[in-house]
Each structure stands twice: as C-alpha cells, then as structure tokens.
Amino acid sequence: MSERKSDISGWLVRRATWHLWVVLGVVLGALVTRTARVTSDGGMDNAIVVRAARVWLAGGSPYDDPHFLYLPSAVLAAAPQAMVPRGVLSVVVPVAVVGCLVGGWVCALRLHGVGLRTRFAALGLIGLAVGFAPFAHLVLLGNWTATAALALPLALLLAGRGRWVAAGVVCGAAIALKPLLAPMGLLFVFAGRWRGLGALVGVPVVASVGAGLLMPDPAGFFTRTLPFLLRGDDGFVRLYEASPGAVLARVGAPGVVAAVVGFGMAGVGVGCAYRRWRGGEGEDGGAGASRIVETAVMLMLSAFLVSRPSYDHYLLVVVPLLVAGAVGRGPWLWMAMVPQLPGVVWPGLEAVERRAFRDAVTLCGVAVTVAVRCWRAGGSFSPPPPLPVPSSRGSAPWTPAPQTPEGLNRADPF
Known part of the structure; x- marks a missing residue:
C-alpha cells in the first residue's frame, strides 16, 4: 500500500486518527440532537407511519390517511412506536x-474492499453528513427510506458472497x-437466482397478507394507496417530487410528454443495467464489487426516474455505494451532487417548495453518470464469470478488488 504524501489515495487509505472519529461523532450527534429538539414522533414522515399505527390500534383503517404509502406490514412494525x-x-x-x-456506509466499504479504520471511511461519512443535503433531510424527516439505505448495501454484500x-x-x-x-427483483432475474427472488417476493407478501388480515380494510393498499400513487395528483406531494415527469409537469409540459420522458429514461437505465450485468468484470468492467453494485444502482435510479413520488432522500440508497466505489473516483458524480450542497442559495430556487428542481438535476446527473459507466463497462455481451457460490461450510469469502495503485481498494478490510 502506497502512503506517499503526493498520493491522495495512499493518504486516504492510511489509518484514521482518533481526531477524525471525534469529528464524525460530533457531526452525527449534532444531527440527532437538532432533530430531537425540533420534531415529535421522530420526524414528520415517521409520524405518518406512527399515526397510522395508532389509528389501527384504535380500530380504524391506517389507509384513511392518503399519505400513508406503506404496505400493511409496516403498520405492525410501527405499532411499538x-x-x-x-x-x-x-x-x-x-x-x-x-x-441505518x-x-x-460500512457495508458499502466492505463491499468495495475499503478498510473500516481508514481516513476515507471517516471522511467519506463526514462528507455525506455535512456536504450532501439529503442526509440531514432524511434524519430530520425520520423517513423509513433509511431501512433501504441499510438493506441494499447489506444485500449486495451477501449476494457478492x-x-x-x-x-x-x-x-x-x-x-x-x-x-x-422492489426494483431489486430484476437483479435476481438477471442473475438467474430464482430462490433468492422467491425470498424477495415471499417475505413482504407473507408479512403483508398476515398484517392485512388484522385490519378492518385489508385491501386498502390496493384500493386507496396504489390509485393515489398512479394518479400522482396530490398537491402537497407534487411540490417535492424529483422525478423528471413530475418536474416537467410543473413547468407546463403536457402530461403525456412528461410520462414518455420519464419512462423512456427509465427504460434506457434498465437496458444499461442489463448490459453492465452481461459485461461481467472484464478489462473494461472494473473489478471486485463493481459489476453487482453498478447494476443494482442503475436499476434503483431507473425506478427513481419514473416513480411517483420520488424524493431527494431516495438518493441515500445509492450514493454511498457510488462514493465508496469506482464511480466516486471520477468527477461526474461530484458535479451531479453540487446542487445538494447545504447553504448554497440557488437563484429562483430558494423556496423549499422549489427544491425539487435541484433534486431533479442531481437525480438525472447521477443517473446519466452511472448509465455511461454501465454502458462502457458492459463491453461485449460475453458470458460473465460466475459469482461465488456457497461452500459446504457456509459461503465463499468475498474477494476484494485487485490491489492497484490507482484506487482505494488497496486497503486491507478491517
């Protein structure tokens, strides 16, 4: 491992001093303290789920609230709150x-073979917390997107093994x-992992059916929530949607045109994800975790481009994976994230209700960056090498990326 002062990668992969961990603790502690002081029920979005659980415990239907957009199983999960x-x-x-x-972030680092005690590990998380506005937004709202931000890197880490x-x-x-x-189902289809796909589908189906039977309106998700999501006509929700279709509609584009643009971009994204998966880990395909990460991230971004609603904090599901990997070594990801710098006043977009335009720029910029990466790394459609399969004693260990002087993957995992 190179530790020359002129080698920024070498400096980043050296062991972090205790000062950096103190700074990280102070930053995260400040976010938690501020949220605790200015919110109730853990944040506005968490309060929606908790309120639905209280209605259910009182004998009502949680789907009476049109902003409760979760499966019935979420009601049972929120009941203790x-x-x-x-x-x-x-x-x-x-x-x-x-x-979460x-x-x-820890799973993303392990996935890419970056040491957990490195300066990059500490500085990367500090940078996300103080330099990427959706991080603080997610903590302030208490949105359950945080569960997906943990589950996706963990699932990819398991799949890679x-x-x-x-x-x-x-x-x-x-x-x-x-x-x-839900878009992760396509990753299992690409990989031909049908038992894994069955688990992905079966767990929420069983949990939701079981929870639905305990509710006065067991089909409320399908009769109320899905029509609400498909219409996308809620005035409050529309102000914060970052998908291209929603933003184009706000500037006067016909609904059909906005929908075609959104679905077209999503379709291109899925095609790039498939090409990336088929390309394997060849000379242009990166190494280590790049293939599975970039395929999964492209699928998620494709969904964000067309889903209604689509909020800025959804990016927390994919951005840490990109920052920790090969995409984060280039300038384009960072350029796409510029609109999310806290404290920067953008002319004409000062109002909170207009920040969706900035969010749309970031979403589209990140999507284009990953799509180009997937397309170039996909190369020819040659059969990819098989991923590790479980051994008789358990699972095959994850093999970190080759130790090269150009990247951060030269660090030994913690």
Missing part, C-alpha cells in the same frame, strides 16, 4: 436513522417496511 411517549421517539428515531445510514437467498430475505424485509427496493 405508537405505545412509546413522543419525547422518547424524538430521540430514538433519529438515532435509528443515523444508525452508518450501517449502509454467493448468499443470494439471504440477500433476497434482506431485500424482502426492507420492502415489507417500505417498497423502495
């Missing part, structure tokens, strides 16, 4: 959200809480 004092939730929920984000069924269980559990990782 409904019995906890609001003051306690104001502390516990932001701690849990920060814990930290856990997702050949444990596809376990990866499917992790994704399925996250979908049962919030159906954000």
Whole structure:
C-alpha cells in the first residue's frame, strides 16, 4: 500500500486518527440532537407511519390517511412506536436513522474492499453528513427510506458472497417496511437466482397478507394507496417530487410528454443495467464489487426516474455505494451532487417548495453518470464469470478488488 504524501489515495487509505472519529461523532450527534429538539414522533414522515399505527390500534383503517404509502406490514412494525411517549421517539428515531445510514456506509466499504479504520471511511461519512443535503433531510424527516439505505448495501454484500437467498430475505424485509427496493427483483432475474427472488417476493407478501388480515380494510393498499400513487395528483406531494415527469409537469409540459420522458429514461437505465450485468468484470468492467453494485444502482435510479413520488432522500440508497466505489473516483458524480450542497442559495430556487428542481438535476446527473459507466463497462455481451457460490461450510469469502495503485481498494478490510 502506497502512503506517499503526493498520493491522495495512499493518504486516504492510511489509518484514521482518533481526531477524525471525534469529528464524525460530533457531526452525527449534532444531527440527532437538532432533530430531537425540533420534531415529535421522530420526524414528520415517521409520524405518518406512527399515526397510522395508532389509528389501527384504535380500530380504524391506517389507509384513511392518503399519505400513508406503506404496505400493511409496516403498520405492525410501527405499532411499538405508537405505545412509546413522543419525547422518547424524538430521540430514538433519529438515532435509528443515523444508525441505518452508518450501517449502509460500512457495508458499502466492505463491499468495495475499503478498510473500516481508514481516513476515507471517516471522511467519506463526514462528507455525506455535512456536504450532501439529503442526509440531514432524511434524519430530520425520520423517513423509513433509511431501512433501504441499510438493506441494499447489506444485500449486495451477501449476494457478492454467493448468499443470494439471504440477500433476497434482506431485500424482502426492507420492502415489507417500505417498497423502495422492489426494483431489486430484476437483479435476481438477471442473475438467474430464482430462490433468492422467491425470498424477495415471499417475505413482504407473507408479512403483508398476515398484517392485512388484522385490519378492518385489508385491501386498502390496493384500493386507496396504489390509485393515489398512479394518479400522482396530490398537491402537497407534487411540490417535492424529483422525478423528471413530475418536474416537467410543473413547468407546463403536457402530461403525456412528461410520462414518455420519464419512462423512456427509465427504460434506457434498465437496458444499461442489463448490459453492465452481461459485461461481467472484464478489462473494461472494473473489478471486485463493481459489476453487482453498478447494476443494482442503475436499476434503483431507473425506478427513481419514473416513480411517483420520488424524493431527494431516495438518493441515500445509492450514493454511498457510488462514493465508496469506482464511480466516486471520477468527477461526474461530484458535479451531479453540487446542487445538494447545504447553504448554497440557488437563484429562483430558494423556496423549499422549489427544491425539487435541484433534486431533479442531481437525480438525472447521477443517473446519466452511472448509465455511461454501465454502458462502457458492459463491453461485449460475453458470458460473465460466475459469482461465488456457497461452500459446504457456509459461503465463499468475498474477494476484494485487485490491489492497484490507482484506487482505494488497496486497503486491507478491517
């Protein structure tokens, strides 16, 4: 491992001093403290789920609230919160959200073979917390997107080690809480891992059917929530949607045109993801975890481009994976994230209700960056090398990326 002062990568992969960990603790502690002081029920979005659980415990239907966009299983998961004092939730929920984000970052580092004690590990998380606005937004809102931000890197880490069924269980559990990782089903289809796909589908289905039978309106998700999502005509939600279709509609584009643009971009993204998967890990395909990460991220971004709603904090599901990997070595990802710098006033977009335009620029910029990477790295459609499969003793160990002087993957895993 090179540790020359002129080698920025070598400097980053050296062991972090205790000062950096103190700074990281102060930053994350400040986020939790501020959220605890200014919110109740752990944040506005968490409060929606908790309120739905309270309605259910009182004998009502959680789907009476049109902003409750979760599966029935989420109601049961939120029920314990409904019995906890609001003051306690104001502390516990932001701690849990920060814990999920930290856990997702740790899994992303392990996935790419970056040491957990390195300066990059500490500085990367500090940078996300203070330099990427959706990080603080997610903590402040207490949105359950945090579960997906942890589940996706963990699932990819398991899949990279050949444990596809376990990866499917992790994704399925996250979908049962919030159906954000549903596009990951395509990754299992690409890989031909049908048992893993069965776990991904089966876990939320079983959990939701079981929970639905305990509710007065068991089909409420299909009769109320899905029509609400398909219409996308809620005035409050529309102000914060970052998908191209939603933003184009706000500037006067016909609905059909906006929909065609959104679905077209999503279709191109899925095609790039498939090409990346088929390209394997050849000379242009990167090494180590690049193939599975970039395929999965492209699938998620394709969904974000067309989903209604699509919020800025959805990017926390994929950005840590990109920052920790090969995409983060280039300038284009960082250029796409510029609109998310906290404290920068963008003319004409100062109002909170207009930040969706900035979010759309970042979403599209990140999607284009990953799509280009997938297309170039995909190369020819030659059969990819097989991923590790479980051994008789368990699962094959994950093989870190080759030790090259150009990248951060030269660090020894913790």
